[in-house]
Amino acid sequence: MIMKNKSTKYNGWSMAQLCAALLLACSLYSCKESDGFNDVVSQDMAKPGVLTGVKVENLAGAAVISYTLPNSENLLYVQAEYRINARTVRQSKSSYYSDTLRVEGFEKSGDYEVTLYAVSRANVKSDPVKVNVRPSTPSYLMVYPTIQLNADFGGVNVSASNPSKKAVGIIVISNDKTTGKMLPVEQFYTEAENINFSVRGFDTLKRDFGVYVTDRWGNISDTLYKSISPIFEILVPKNRFSEYRLPSDSPLGATGLGWNTTRLWDNNIADPGWHTDAGNGMPLQICTFDMGILTKLSRYKLWERGEAYGNDYSYNHGNPKAWTLWGSSSTAPTDAVLPVNSPKGTVVGDWINIGNFTCPPPPSGNAPGQTTPADLAAVKAGFEFNIALDVPKVRYIRLAVNSTWGNADFAHVMELSFWGNTN
Template sequence: MISKIYNPKNSLTDHILFMLSIALVLCLFSCKETEGFNDVVTSDKSKPAAITSVKVENYSGGAVITYSLPKTENLLYVLAEYRINDLVVRQSKSSYYTDTIRVEGFEKSAEYEVTLYAVSRADVKSDAVLVKVHPETPAYLLSFPTILMQRDFGGVNLTAKNPNKQAIGIIVITTDKTSGRMLPVEQYYTKAEDINFSVRGFDTLSRDFGVYITDRWGNISDTLIQKISPIYEILVPKDKFSEYRLGTDSPLGATGLGWNTTRLWDNITVDPGWHTEAGQGKPLQITTFSMGTMVKLSRYKIWERGEAYGNDYSYGHGNPKAWTLWGSAATAPQDVELPVTSLPGAVVGDWVNLGNFDCPPPPSGNVPGQTTPLDLAAVKAGFEFNISLDAPRVRYIRLAVKSTWGNADFAHVTELSFWGNTN
């Protein structure tokens, strides 16, 4: 494994990519920031007095400037103009209701000059007041040294830290077969403190993967490049799957309508599927089955119940909201009472916790029960989850649902698919 760091501005090709990345981000985020003011036209063309008593408080990537407002009756807002990097000049505005303005998006921790104006309702500026700010290291540069790339099933896994939980974009690039250039294959935007995601869809041949970090103002880090050989991955064949019912498994419900455990692997992602019986009063809804072969799992996909029979079950009813996936490599794993709460890697009898999972919320942001076509499409597409690279090889699976979207005492799932290495 070889790794190196280079600045994407160092070659013409990479400079073009760099400029395109900035253009994309700048299209998504305006270069002008407004803080609660409305333009008002007036015939009073008098020049407002300048602001005074300026103080600066620096933070990661920006600064908060406080000041005393001039005693000008026609004052409308305070304007800050400043350059955040070699390419971009920004403006921030703050209304006369406040004595604070925020300037942010600076490329690095350095001294920058901010020009402040008091602006009247007739759009007349006061004399300029120059202020020096020295922002702390911005989030994208804080995060860059923490990047860890490692081979994953069908691609590469990336982890990083974002200690200030600011919005950053992690851009993954690799060599394009047609052009021979390093081009983006994933753009992952997040505010999460602990970042962990995988990029897949590649064969096992060694190739260069690169990653750099941007922010919403178009700043961009250097690029870390590593030569990585992805791990072999296939969709685990379902023709060997079989039910392996244990005593603590939940009683089946809606069997008269065709719901049973084997429907979880019939390659039909709509009704019917697996459905437990209501009214059992158990904290977990559990089903157990065998994949028929030992697998080093990489990921899986779960399809919950969506629209059916003229009803919408999305994000409601017995659809799982939180669950644990357990696995076993034993020849004939024994039954055991599974805990409601446990950590990944925990071992209970013949079973190991492969991960605790939460269903993503509706992408529309609406509360459950107010689903949109976007929400319905997400449910129809299924939800995919990674299995930790540290997880052991297993043959048997136990799905233990601990909560549902409808706070029901039963659960239902229409399909499960698994990927990994069966060799």
């Protein structure tokens, strides 16, 4: 057994001397720090002076208040107390390093009273200073008048404008089958400037829908009601699908292992799928097929390649990152050189741009090759995309991939499913 000698020397110092020196150094360091900063806890019960020179800048649903701090050594922060609606009183705080404070969450435009305090490190408040703010219309009320509620496939489409790009919640309600009450069927939160989403899963019978807008502080707009008959929608039967190969389609790769275009509709999201040949060049990897029936498309789902044979291809390799769907209603559409980039609705020969799509990023936010179980689950579930209501009926589809997660010169997709009205 090895025993430590309590009198061991370190460069002539004993252990006890070293400890004492370290304690002294820490004490001196603490004193030095206290010279420049107030203590976190103070026994100084003196009341801080009041704020002076108060000015207000009114904003949408908010205001920024500037002021001159009192000359109080133990000052810690400035606090504002104010009512934002009939239900809620809020507090906002700003440290003594700042001379401004933001108050926000007001229910509507109008006059509101804000009470300001300087607060010491002993939690002693100064005398109050009252100031009136007059915020302009908050974002959620700016969104509400722009809401459009229209029939969509299997439900309703909601669109609105959010020019301030502030966070809002769009709540869709409808009749509950059991109680008959209007209850939430979708809660959509966004900061997007142009809001557009669909709520599906309903039959074609007319029913009441309602929409209202809320914000992070619990303010709620009025509710817009509308009776709507959802448009009929089914899964487009895959038993009519067939390859419709055109000269500009990309060469296929790994065909000897079963990779070909028909794998896109075999109801199997595992290997093999559609796979183009490596080295055939980008910028587009294209395949073309016939759905077998003229269809007013509503949405589709795409499954990328995930785990296979002990390897993980999720968000990597030849999985599409951005692509365009082209469609045609012609009896026998001819080949066309498709542009790499074009707006929805662009017509090239017999083909129309149905939409430009981007794969959602992995839930983890990690780079390719660092996937988490949540990322793998997202790939396995597939990615669903809406097709705009103004897109005409089509029968033939061209998938044109213009970038992949692995920056590869080939692309692969496991499965595609389409929904719409085939009548």
